[in-house]
Amino acid sequence: MRRIYDPGEPERLTPDYRDDVVFTWDSITSFHDAEPADGVHVITTEHGQLEILTGGSPWNVAQGPVLMIFSGAVQRDEGRPPPFFSGRGIATATGLPFIAITDPTLALRDDISLGWYAGNAWQDVQQDVFNLVLPLAETLGRDLWLVGGSAGGFAALDLGHQLGKRCSVLVWNPQTDIMEYSRSYVVAYLQAAFRVSSVKFAAEGWKRRGRQVMRRFGRRHSVVQGILPSQAPARLLYLQNSGDWHVQKHCSPYLEAHGYTPNGGNIWRRDADHVIWMTRFGEGHAPPPRECIIDLIKACIDPGTSILTTVRRLSASEFFGEQDERIQPRDLRPHADDVDKAVHAYVNDRNVTVCMDGVASGTAGLHWVVQVWNQQGVRIATSPLQRGWMSWPAPHSSEPLWCDIDVFDGLGHDLATRRLKIPAAR
Structure with a gap:
């Protein structure tokens, strides 16, 4: 097979396997043909390598459950070298066989902490991981659990939608489109993985250019676009912290694209075994x-209980503590006209203030954002997401400015817009 891109393949960082026993394999096929013992396995693929850590002999079991755990952002303090395995302690606490996998892209450079297991110009990591786990998925089916949070959640969802009913998925706060994550992290990944210039991603349109780069190399960046709901894993629990900005940018697009509907309170469902649970478990x-996480895994692997029944039981028991239902994110589009009538916005001494008649701060996840434009129509500032009725200081300018104020519900739907003039600074 021809290499897609080879401007000089980078030298990978020297790994440190610490005290783990290490086994090497010259191909995925040779690994599958063996009965691999527990330890670190370094598996050569067509254009790279995979490194996994196993415990409980996951490839030698005839039935599940088995955990496959993906890492989120890694800490690279004091020059810590790869590989980066996550979940050994959690898996041990559950008593289940496990596979922890490190992201090969993080071995290209020591200044990136995220790779989403989305691959790079030299290695199709997504395809390699699929090829590695496919025989196990065909044996275990729904008892193979793909687990991860944040970037690891994206990887678990992506592989889960490729394997379909041959696996189950448990994720928390996942990204669902890499290009909707923080620009600095995404650009650092693109530079390391595809040797693109950061200059191309310094202005408006950087997300579009990032998507073009990944499509050019055949790497998937989204589990929202181009995936049919019928490709879903056998079971799915998507756990989302309700106070996280991922609700609007990642969770909401996913639930709408995959046909999830409200099921009372903070639960969304597609059916009894595909559930999104928005609840508050931290800042x-x-x-x-x-x-x-350990208790969730133990609850979800029960084959006789649906995910929906499990979530309802845990929610009723205040599993994550007492919840304020008033501030839970909700879809307020049916009430958009009422919201629009209630919104008041004004500028006082260059402070932009927004409030609503009879609606307390944070209700249903309501929030607002200000974009500021100069007289030439160039956007010069965007406020952080504002979750309460408060004021935001606009930038100083010697000329008058304009601002657009957008009010959103908790799922990120735009419900009301106001345009105001900001006077020139005195």
Whole structure:
């Protein structure tokens, strides 16, 4: 097979396997043909290698469940070298066989912490991981659980939608489109993985250019676009922290694209075994507590109980503590006219203020964003997401400016817009 891109393949960082026993294999096929013992396995693929850590002899079991765990952002303090395996402690606590896999792209450079297992110009990581796990998926089916959070959640969802009913998925706060993540991290990944210039991603349109780069190399960046709901894994629990900005940018597009509907309170479902649970378990993008992840895994693997029944039971027991239903994200599009009538916005001494008649801050996840434009129509500033009725200081300018204020519901639907003039600074 011809290499897609070879401007001089980079030298990979020297790994440190610490005290683990290491086995090497010259191909995925030779690994499959053996009965691999537990330890680190370094498997050569057509244009790279995969490194996995196994415990409980996952490839030697006749029936599940088995966990396959993907890493999120890694800590590269003090020059820590790859590989980066996550989940050994969690898997051990559940008593289940496990596979922890490191992201090969993180071995290209020591200044990136995210790769989403989406591959690079030299290695189709997504296809390699699929080829590696396919025989196990065909044996275990729904008892192969793909697990991960944030970037690892994206990888678990992506592989889950490729394997379909031959696996199940448990994720928390996942990205569902790499290009909707923070620009600095995405651009760092694109530079390392595809040797693109950061200059091309410094202005408007960087997301479009990023998507073009990944499509050019045949790497998937989204589990929202181009995937049919029928390609879903056998079971899916998508756990989303309700105070995380991922609700609007990642969770909402996914649930709408895949046909999830409200099922009361903070639960969305496609059916009894495909559930999105929006609840509060920390600040912002914080993951669930370790003990909660362990208990969730133990609850989800019960073959006789649906995911929906499990979530309802845990929600009723205040599994993540007492929840304020008032601030849970909701789809307010049916009430868009009422919201629009209630919104008030004004500028006072260059402070942009937004409030709503009779609606408390944070209700249903309501929030607003300000974009500021100069007289030439160039956007010069965007406010952070504002979750309460408050003021935001506009930038100073010697000329008058304009601002567009957009009010969104908790799922990111635009419900009301206001345009105001900001006077020139005195």
